[in-house]
Amino acid sequence: MAFSRLWITSFAVLGLTANIVFLIGCISPATRDIALYRVNVTSLADELQRLAMDDGGNKTVLLRPPELATYWYWGMSGICDNFEMTGETRCRWAFSPTQNLISILEESLRDRLGNDQEQRTNAIVASWNSTLNNINPARLAAKEAKFAAQSKASAALAILASVLDAATPLLALCLQHASHKRVPYLAPCGSALMALAAGTLAVLSMRDSVHSIVDSSGRGGPAIIILFVGAAIRVLSCGAAGRSSSRGNKHTGLPEFGEPEWRCIDFTYDDRPLQMLQMLGNAGVSMSPQWSVRTRYHLEVKSTPVGCDAKRFGTAAITPSAFHGEATVDLRRLERMETLSSEVGYRESSPMRS
Incomplete structure (x- = not known):
C-alpha cells in the first residue's frame, strides 16, 4: 500500500506541474x-x-x-x-x-x-x-463571447484539477485503509477528467478565436498538448498502465478497474492437510505448539463472485504473498487456470479445537 501511495503522489505532482505550466502561459x-x-x-x-x-x-x-x-x-x-x-x-x-x-x-x-x-x-x-x-x-462579436465563455471554463477546470492534485497525496493517506481498494484512486481519476475537459474546451475555443480568422498564418501552441499530457499522467496513476498484463500488475500492485466486485464469506476451516500451518509458518506467524491437524480456523474471506467456501479453500493451492501484522494475510490461489485474489482475516488468539 505504501508503494501505491508513492505512485499516486508522484503522478499527482507531475499532473499538478502540467496544470500550472498550462495556466501561466x-x-x-x-x-x-x-x-x-x-x-x-x-x-x-x-x-x-x-x-x-x-x-x-x-x-x-x-x-x-x-x-x-x-x-x-x-x-x-x-x-x-x-x-x-x-x-x-x-x-x-x-x-x-x-x-x-x-x-x-x-x-x-x-x-x-x-x-x-x-x-x-x-x-x-x-x-x-x-x-x-x-x-x-x-x-466576430458572437465568436468573441463564445471564446470568452469557453476559455474561462477551461481555466476554471484546470484550477480545480490543480487543487485536487494538491490534495491527492493527503486523500491517498487518509483512504489507505478504505474498504474498497479503488477508493484512493478516485481523486486522480477525477483530476484526469477535469484536465481532459479543460483541454477539450481549450481546443474548441480556438474555433471561435482570432486564430480561426487567419488559420493559414496562425498555429496552435504547446499549452493544450501539455494539458492533455497531464491528463494522461493522471490516468497512469489510476493503474491503467498495469492493466495491460498480469506481470505489470504484479510489479505495480495496482488494482484493475473493471474487476469483479468482492463479497465476504465467513466459514470454519478444518486444517487436516496442514496447509494452514505451513502457510502461517512461511509467513512468519508465531504458532502455538498445541496447534495440530485437529486445529480449526475461523476464516473471513473476501472473494470474487466465483466464491470461496471451506471446501474450495481446503482443496486449492495456497501460496502466501504478503503478511501484514497480526490482522490480515493476503493469499493468492490458482484454480482452473484463473488467479483469484482473497483476503483472509486471521485471529491468532482464537483457534478452535475439535
Missing part, C-alpha cells in the same frame, strides 16, 4: 512559447481588410503600421507581442485571455510607444476600429 516573456496559439498580425490585418470589403466596407489605411508586433501570442494568463526584427517580446497579464482586438491593439501600442505618441496610437486604433465596424458582427 504568456504571463511573461519567459513563458511566451507556452501559448494556446499565435497569430501573424500582418496577416490578421490583411484578412480583416478583406472581410470588411466583402461586407461592403471601404479600404482603410494604417492597418499595417511598422509599430505593430510581428506576432501576438495568446496564453491562458496573458498576451505577448513578439517583434521579429528586434527579437523583443512584451507580455501583458490577461486572465482569462480576451479576443477584443481593439483592446489588444491599444494596449500593445501603448506598451510599445508609451504615452508620448498618443496621437499616433489613436490614429492606428481608429483605422482598425473603422475596419472592424465594416465587418458583419456575426463574424
